[in-house]
Amino acid sequence: MASTYRAERLAEEIRRTLALLFLERVQDPRLQRLTVYAVRVSPDLRVARVWYRTQGRAEQTHQALDQARGFLRREVARVLALRAVPELRFEALPEEELP
Numbered sequence: 001m002a003s004t005y006r007a008e009r010l011a012e013e014i015r016r017t018l019a020l021l022f023l024e025r026v027q028d029p030r031l032q033r034l035t036v037y038a039v040r041v042s043p044d045l046r047v048a049r050v051w052y053r054t055q056g057r058a059e060q061t062h063q064a065l066d067q068a069r070g071f072l073r074r075e076v077a078r079v080l081a082l083r084a085v086p087e088l089r090f091e092a093l094p095e096e097e098l099p
Contacts, residue, residue: 007041014048014086015039017079021072030056030064037093041086048086051093058092065090 019036033055041048054061065072069088077085 004043007043007045010045010086011039011041011048013080014041014050014076017076018050018072021075025075026068026072028064028068030060031068032056034061045084046086048088050088050090052090053093062090062092 015036015038018039022031022034022036031054035053036050037053038051039048052061052065069090073085073088076082076088
């Protein structure tokens with residue numbers, strides 16, 4: 001099993017990479033106003049939960065993220081040079097809480 005430190009470090013790298021991807025590479029207008037708040041990686045490094053907030057319509061944003069999931073995962077693997085990339089699970093962040 002991976003260490004907690006490694007999972008936390010990977011989570012931060014994924015957060016930074018996704019934030020840059022949304023700024024520079026993603027061209028879907030439904031994802032233009034998206035902010036990645038936090039990423040948590042499971043201890044076995046298989047799943048990354050990504051919390052986001054958007055100023056657009058939540059339903060459309062979630063559909064766009066589902067469609068872009070494969071692209072985002074490939075780009076995270078490419079940028080971070082990972083052999084095994086965690087599955088990305090996107091969750092909208094409620095207004096009143098941060099993870």
